[in-house]
Amino acid sequence: MTDCNAMSDADFRKEVRQFFEAEYPEELRHLPHRPKFAEIEHWHRKLHAKGWVAPAWPAEYGGMGLNAAKLLIFYEEQQRWGVNRGRDMGVQMVGPLIIKFGTQEQIDYWLPRILSCEDIWCQGYSEPGAGSDLANLRTRAEIDGGEFVINGQKIWTTMAHDATHIFMLVRTDPDAPKKQQGISFLLAPMDQPGVEVRTITTLSGETEFCEVFFDNARTPSENLVGELNKGWTMAKALLSFERIFIGSPSLAQNALGQLESFARGRGAFDDPVFRDRFAQAALDVEDHAALYARFADQLKRGETLGADVSMLKIWVTECFQRITELMIEAAGPDGGTIGPLQVGNVSVDVLASFYKARPTTIYGGSNEIQRNILSKAVLGLPG
């Protein structure tokens, strides 16, 4: 395989773009929902054959080994063309953790299965009593012979009903002095009697979230990743790149494009009030992109991002919501109608966009939690 990092940014962008445009199925572009694996399996095979499943992993583990600059380009092109990220929890979350903290056996066994999607992963972090306050989690894992026995409940587990394995944070030492201590990182198979999955229907009518119940579920003790009771620090160490990704301008940019064609078809631009609010939203997106570029440059120079990167997520998710709210306004009396609305040759699902924007200020650390982080870590405010 060619060394992508040695290519110029422009050449690399071109190569990625060409591949996506030529190979990605048109009907899967900008999917409004999260697909089950079967829906995107064909695409995943192409990606796998190309060796592009794991852009951030080092080449020795089967990844593309991209540096930060190239990685950003890869993701930008992916989002620009509306390429679905697929079932990438394994690639994004488990893989990097195993690479960093796993044993050689774990690396040899799990990584190829993640790349091929022989195993499909879901993330078991949140619990009913541990959302923003994640360290409050209570799901227990106790050693019994050569196995961990798991009891408890996870919630908001994305696509658990279409996963073969779960990676989870569990409490292994309930007597630890601080709640962040005594948490471990475990891998477990889903297909066993002690695991029950129930889907949760969201406001948009989708069933991408699940509850997962553990009733004496079992997993071999060699499925502990890293040291016992050190799971919290490990999971946190992973989040640094994720933090710029979650604040990227693409969601808002795509929504703005939709809003514009929809509003134009509806004649909403005849209204000066609407024009002003559209201009406001469009400028919010442009200036956010300028700030995003500043952080991206930092990454490209090889610097680590500070806690201030959280401001990207706050700004862009709230902006995304305002844009989808403007779509509803432009829809007028159709603003409560389910399904695509046709204007000219454009079809826009106004409510789907609106619903899609809602959880963005809740997931990945709610915007209120992000504000707490910024106020303490960046502004140095007390308490």
Add this chain to the structure above:
Amino acid sequence: MTQTDTISSEQEDLRLLRESARTLFERAGGSGRARKLRDAGGSFDPKMVRELAEAGVFGVAVPEEQGGLGMGLAAGGVIAEEAGRVIAPEPVVLTIGLSLGLLRRLCPEHPKMAQLIGGEVSLAVAWQERGPGGAPADATCRYADGRLTGNKAWVVSATGSRGFLVVAEQDGGPVLVLAEATADGVVIDKRAQADGSSLGELSFSGTPAAELASGDAVQAALAEAVADATALAAAELVGLSECAFEITLEYIKTREQFDKPIGSFQVIQHRAVDLNVMCEVAQAGVREVLALMDSETDPKVRAQLASRAKARAVTAGKRITRDAIQLHGAVGYTDEFDIGLYLNRALVLSAWLGDDAYHRRIWFDAREAEGAAQ
């Protein structure tokens, strides 16, 4: 040299410029100087103008072959931000953007160029008029036989300037003339502004003035200079907003109520974060605009970029200075605390060259026109 090297070395240039400008302004007395000048009658300090000139401030965006530093509008933005931080009343943006912006495009050989760059004089620019038209094309201020007659409005730094660059009408077309402030028939009606400065309403009656340029070139140069000044005024607001935020942050860390710093309360913390985010977005957006304007040659695109910058900076500046007063509580409403000076300066800078609502309209219309043209 790789591309990344070029970018970082350019940033290094700007960083050094920023440091020296900041030191200069701080040494001169920071924002306290603005208060003194306001209390002394509300003009700027010609000595400071000369010091700024010695540091190369005014010629920063003038090409080297015309006697400047040739560092572009991005460097002008650095100076403007630093002037904004200490709410300096000197005509920094006016000189870099408008006065020199006009002269370097229309008559770069004129001796006033060197005098402006050297800080020996300041020239106010009288380009707007009250009335239904308002556009420079509709100018009713008439220039004939070497004499100027008519009215000009909203002239910044009219008091304290040695002369006026006046856009007037001559034989049905635009003309740029220079009138000395002490010339016959000049009347300045001063309108006091919130920050202690004044806007001049000028009236000329048979005032002797020298023609500098005429024809469509005047129109084009004026539009370009106004775009430059608009973007630079945005940068000045960004610097002002940053400093207003820093003052406020310091205040909420030290002011105690209920036996705690008020900055330990979550509602205060979240508001502070929102102001900080707004400030960072404005800084990134405005700096990007200035860099883009340096590489862009199409005047329409440059004007649209300038509108983007001013719309953002005014929105952020208004919100930050107003919330800053609220976060200061009752003392924020007193003249004694500096934060009020920032609010007042923000009011003036927001109104000058168009506020956010105005520039969003201009920006949107330009976007529509561009879309229609394609």
